[in-house]
Amino acid sequence: MIHRVLAADLPAHVGRTVRLSGWLHRRRELKSVSFLVVRDRSGLAQVVLREPVPYPEETVLEVTGTVVANPAAPGGAELAGAEAEAETGTGAETASETGTGTGTGTRPVAGSPAGPVVEVLSEAVQPPPFDLYRPAVPAALPTILDNAPAALRHPRLRAPFEIAAAGVAGFRAALDGLGFVETHTPKIVGTATESGANVFGIDYFGRPAFLAQSPQFYKQALVGVFERVYEVGPVFRAEPHDTARHLAQYTSLDAELGFVRDHRDVMAVLRQALAGMHASVSARAGSALALLEIELPEVPQEIPSIHFADAQELIARHTGEDPRGEPDLAPAHERRLGEWALREHGSEFVFVTGYPMVKRPFYTHPDPERPEYSRSFDLLFRGLELVTGGQRLHRHADCLAALTARGEDPRDYAGYLAAFACGMPPHGGFAIGLERWTSRLTGAANIRQATLFPRDLHRLSP
Numbered sequence: 001m002i003h004r005v006l007a008a009d010l011p012a013h014v015g016r017t018v019r020l021s022g023w024l025h026r027r028r029e030l031k032s033v034s035f036l037v038v039r040d041r042s043g044l045a046q047v048v049l050r051e052p053v054p055y056p057e058e059t060v061l062e063v064t065g066t067v068v069a070n071p072a073a074p075g076g077a078e079l080a081g082a083e084a085e086a087e088t089g090t091g092a093e094t095a096s097e098t099g100t101g102t103g104t105g106t107r108p109v110a111g112s113p114a115g116p117v118v119e120v121l122s123e124a125v126q127p128p129p130f131d132l133y134r135p136a137v138p139a140a141l142p143t144i145l146d147n148a149p150a151a152l153r154h155p156r157l158r159a160p161f162e163i164a165a166a167g168v169a170g171f172r173a174a175l176d177g178l179g180f181v182e183t184h185t186p187k188i189v190g191t192a193t194e195s196g197a198n199v200f201g202i203d204y205f206g207r208p209a210f211l212a213q214s215p216q217f218y219k220q221a222l223v224g225v226f227e228r229v230y231e232v233g234p235v236f237r238a239e240p241h242d243t244a245r246h247l248a249q250y251t252s253l254d255a256e257l258g259f260v261r262d263h264r265d266v267m268a269v270l271r272q273a274l275a276g277m278h279a280s281v282s283a284r285a286g287s288a289l290a291l292l293e294i295e296l297p298e299v300p301q302e303i304p305s306i307h308f309a310d311a312q313e314l315i316a317r318h319t320g321e322d323p324r325g326e327p328d329l330a331p332a333h334e335r336r337l338g339e340w341a342l343r344e345h346g347s348e349f350v351f352v353t354g355y356p357m358v359k360r361p362f363y364t365h366p367d368p369e370r371p372e373y374s375r376s377f378d379l380l381f382r383g384l385e386l387v388t389g390g391q392r393l394h395r396h397a398d399c400l401a402a403l404t405a406r407g408e409d410p411r412d413y414a415g416y417l418a419a420f421a422c423g424m425p426p427h428g429g430f431a432i433g434l435e436r437w438t439s440r441l442t443g444a445a446n447i448r449q450a451t452l453f454p455r456d457l458h459r460l461s462p
Contacts, residue, residue, distance in 0.1 A: 002064055007038065007045035008287075010077040013067045020045055020063045020079055021121070023153070024055060026133035036118075037074070037133070038063060039153075043287065046073040048080035050115050057133065058124040058150070065116025079116045128153070141446060148453055148462055159288035160450050163281055164438040166288075168232055170280025171253050171432070174273045180228040180255065185218035187211060187234060191412060200238045200248075211236035214431065219256040220363070220392060221419040223427045230255040232434075242457045244446040245384070247435060249455040256429030263365075263375040263391040266428040267303070267351060270379065270387060273432075274349070275299040281441075292442055297348045304341050305351035308373065311337055327359040331384075338383025353377045362402040365391040365428075375428075381440050389430025396420040 005018040022040035029052050036047040038061060047063050055061075065079035129147035130139040132154045137144070144151045152158055172182065192199040192210045200211040214235050222229045235252045255273065260266055278299050281289065289296060306314070308329075315333050316322045318340075323333055329352065341350035354373040357366055365375040376390025393399050399420050403410050410417060439450035448454040453462055 005067075006042040007040050008042035008075060010045055010067050010079070011069070011075055014069045014077055015067065017064065017066050018079075020047070020065075022061065024053070024057050024059045024061055024124075026057065027053060036061075036063075039155075044074040046070070046078040047116055047118070048078055049118070053118055055120060056124045056127060057131075058128055058153070059120060060122040060124075062119040062121055063116050064119075130154075141448065145448060145454065145459065146462075152452070155291060157449075159285075159291050160438055160442045160444065161452060162288040163285045163294075163442065164434060164450065166281040166284035167277040167437065167441075168253070168434065169284065170277040171232070171273055172230075173280065174276025175228075175230045175255060175269075177276075178228065178269065178272065180230045180257070181222075181226040183215075183219065183222055183226070183229045183231050184233065185212075185215040185222075185231060187236075198238050200236050213237060214252060215254050216361075216363075217416045219254055219429060220424075220427065221416070223256050223258040224419045224422065224424050227258040227425070228256070240457055244448075245436065245439075247447060247451060247454055247456055250436075250451070251434040253432040253434055254429065255431075256427060258425040258427040260391060260426050260428050263353065263377055263389070263428055266389050266391065266430055267305075267353075267377060267379075270389060270430050270432075271299065271303055277437075294442060297441075299349065300345075300347050303349045303351055303379070304345040304347050305353055305377075306337070307354045308352055308356065309354065311352050314340065327356045329378075334380050334385060335383035338380050341380070348382050350380050351377050352380060360390070362406050362408065363392045363399065365393050379430075381437065384436065384440055386436055386440065387430050387432050389428065391426065391428035394420065394424045394426050396424075 002017055002019045004021055005013055007020065007022065010018070010020070020038055020040070022038040022045075024036060025039035025044060026037040028035045032050070034049040034052050036049065036053060038045050038047055047065065063079055067077050068080045069076060070078045128150040129143055130137070130151070137154055137156055139151065144157065152161075188202070188204060188209050189212050190209055192201075199213055202209050202211065212235060215231050215233065219229050219231060231254045233252065234249055236249050238248065239246065255269065257266065257269060278296055282296055311329065311333075312324045312326070315336055316324055319336060323330065329337070337350055337352065338348070341347045353376070354367060354370070355376050355378065357364065357372060357374050360374045360376050367373045367375050374390060376388070378385050379387035393402060396417065399417060400410050403413060435447050435450045438444075439447045442450060444450050448456070
């Protein structure tokens with residue numbers, strides 16, 4: 001039996017007969033020889049044939065041949081040589097591994113005993129929207145998004161999602177190592193009380209329902225069950241923003257932990273989660289980083305921190321603007337703080353703590369020493385808000401008082417308040433926007449470049 005070998009592993013099999021499966025990425029026909037570049041999940045591999053292959057790029061191929069060392073080939077090895085085997089009598093293997101065929105034999109279409117044998121598994125019947133073999137992407141973002149199923153095959157367009165996947169794996173591993181339990185909470189909810197009107201309404205068997213804006217209420221309740229929980233899942237925001245950094249649906253990396261002293265315990269766990277994400281990207285997605293020419297930023301052992309009021313003072317002193325008294329930071333001010341953190345602390349991350357209570361949800365814990373400010377934070381990454389978190393209220397009476405102070409009817413929050421009526425520890429948490437992290441890390445100009453099949457104000461397909 002000849003086993004499939006990935007393109008990246010060919011150099012380890014020099015002198016052996018192997019099977020290479022993938023897409024026809026590029027072909028060049030010379031007078032006496034043909035060169036095929038085959039793409040699989042690991043990268044590119046070159047195949048040398050004595051006969052032309054009359055099939056278009058993106059045709060799915062299976063190539064059987066001998067691995068030969070060639071420093072000029074991708075990875076330093078290629079399929080060529082004089083010992084290729086067609087194995088035309090092993091159709092059952094082909095049918096079971098590819099999901100096609102009847103088990104009666106393969107269909108060799110090119111090659112000879114002196115070179116590799118090529119079998120077509122699926123012929124491309126239309127060209128991709130642009131040349132996928134070109135190093136740079138020769139298409140504008142709308143073309144890429146409109147043709148995403150094919151466009152994302154381009155190595156440079158695929159690379160951000162390899163980085164994102166590695167980051168999620170690192171997030172999970174870091175929190176698993178800290179004793180967290182992964183949870184999966186409902187994305188269809190019966191009330192829209194957490195954040196007002198910015199929700200998507202749906203018909204749920206004749207009853208009104210909504211797509212969840214976050215797992216916030218559920219993860220707080222689950223602190224009473226597991227103490228430490230996290231979730232990776234979609235959230236939905238019906239906010240009519242049409243910018244390069246907003247989406248109607250994105251992936252949120254949420255965590256909540258009990259028995260905290262204040263928000264700084266939450267910040268410490270967030271720092272460990274981010275360090276785990278970056279370590280995982282380095283270990284798992286090195287080729288994607290190299291392709292995009294990205295130098296992975298270090299997550300400092302201690303991320304610099306500045307109080308919201310001090311941040312406003314800093315901006316007022318150095319910009320000629322006076323944001324003091326404003327309840328939030330403008331995007332331009334976040335950028336200024338990112339520059340300050342890099343210049344003064346050598347960090348591309350900076351915590352802004354103590355946001356005004358008027359800007360935070362009702363369940364946010366106030367600062368006992370400065371009640372107008374909260375025990376909450378944002379984490380800025382390269383001058384953009386990446387994470388929001390903080391300490392929550394944990395006493396039932398405090399939750400009731402906070403709701404009443406905001407003019408809310410506690411009866412609308414009965415399901416949420418039930419956990420607090422049974423006793424809850426001091427707790428807090430955070431949420432990382434995966435697509436924002438990925439786009440900031442990769443330097444994408446638009447968050448849609450870091451989103452698989454994005455949903456925004458205008459786009460509902462593909």
